[in-house]
Amino acid sequence: MLSLLVGLLAVPGQALAGQTPEMERLYREGEQLVYDVSWMGIKGGQATLEVRGVVQLNGQRAYHLVTTATSGPALSKIYRVDDRTESYITLNPMRALRFEKHLREGRYRHSSQTDFDHEKGVASFRYLDFGRVPREVSRLEEAERYGQYVNQEFPLTPGALDELSVLYYVRTLPLASSTTVVTSVFASKKNWDLEVKVLRREPLETALGRRETVVVEPLLKFEGIFQRKGRMIVWMTDDAERIPVQMKSEIIIGSFVASLTRREVGTPQARPAVPGGPAQ
Numbered sequence: 479m480l481s482l483l484v485g486l487l488a489v490p491g492q493a494l495a496g497q498t499p500e501m502e503r504l505y506r507e508g509e510q511l512v513y514d515v516s517w518m519g520i521k522g523g524q525a526t527l528e529v530r531g532v533v534q535l536n537g538q539r540a541y542h543l544v545t546t547a548t549s550g551p552a553l554s555k556i557y558r559v560d561d562r563t564e565s566y567i568t569l570n571p572m573r574a575l576r577f578e579k580h581l582r583e584g585r586y587r588h589s590s591q592t593d594f595d596h597e598k599g600v601a602s603f604r605y606l607d608f609g610r611v612p613r614e615v616s617r618l619e620e621a622e623r624y625g626q627y628v629n630q631e632f633p634l635t636p637g638a639l640d641e642l643s644v645l646y647y648v649r650t651l652p653l654a655s656s657t658t659v660v661t662s663v664f665a666s667k668k669n670w671d672l673e674v675k676v677l678r679r680e681p682l683e684t685a686l687g688r689r690e691t692v693v694v695e696p697l698l699k700f701e702g703i704f705q706r707k708g709r710m711i712v713w714m715t716d717d718a719e720r721i722p723v724q725m726k727s728e729i730i731i732g733s734f735v736a737s738l739t740r741r742e743v744g745t746p747q748a749r750p751a752v753p754g755g756p757a758q
């Protein structure tokens with residue numbers, strides 16, 4: 479399958495395959511994408527994707543990516559969602575340096591950090607044991623005072639991406655029709671081969687106007703940041719920017735749809751270096 483892309487993706491983690499000047503500008507200047515999320519036509523909340531800026535992490539220049547998902551007032555009364563995931567990546571080569579996941583979904587809570595050592599082939603995973611956190615504590619920042627962190631190490635495929643950075647990676651690809659791209663992703667404490675299948679091209683009415691889009695399907699074998707189980711389809715503008723304008727995730731009952739409502743490109747403020755070790 480990789481030969482279909484004329485060798486551009488022969489080794490995951492080499493020089494950023496398919497990177498365009500426009501994508502370089504977005505990483506340099508920052509980009510924020512805002513989405514309305516609906517379930518079976520009912521608006522349930524909002525999600526964001528953001529290139530927050532450039533930091534120094536473990537002596538390397540890293541780009542800081544952030545995604546959030548929050549439930550609206552009505553849904554929060556039944557099932558509150560307050561999620562944030564963060565990724566720190568290098569661009570040349572493009573690979574993950576750190577991935578953080580902080581989730582609150584109903585009664586479920588999760589807080590973890592994974593640091594990637596590609597030279598040693600090790601992923602250092604650290605998570606908060608919520609068994610010692612009072613149920614009435616509502617914010618993860620408060621929970622960290624009560625919890626106990628557990629440290630684990632797992633084998634890492636050198637050059638692997640994480641659950642968030644892989645979306646930005648896909649945005650850099652040529653995405654020729656009827657092709658399938660395979661790359662390495664570390665998620666859920668394991669290394670996975672993620673396949674991205676190009677389904678078709680079609681016009682779509684978006685917040686940016688009527689745009690030609692390329693429709694892709696990530697064939698997920700793990701529980702990613704946009705879905706837990708089921709099929710997922712992504713519509714991206716068929717141009718150099720590859721803006722994700724719509725994402726649809728099928729679940730057991732109905733489907734979730736994230737539709738782009740706003741896009742902003744600006745210059746993020748410079749920020750200090752990020753501590754090299756796990757967050758305290």
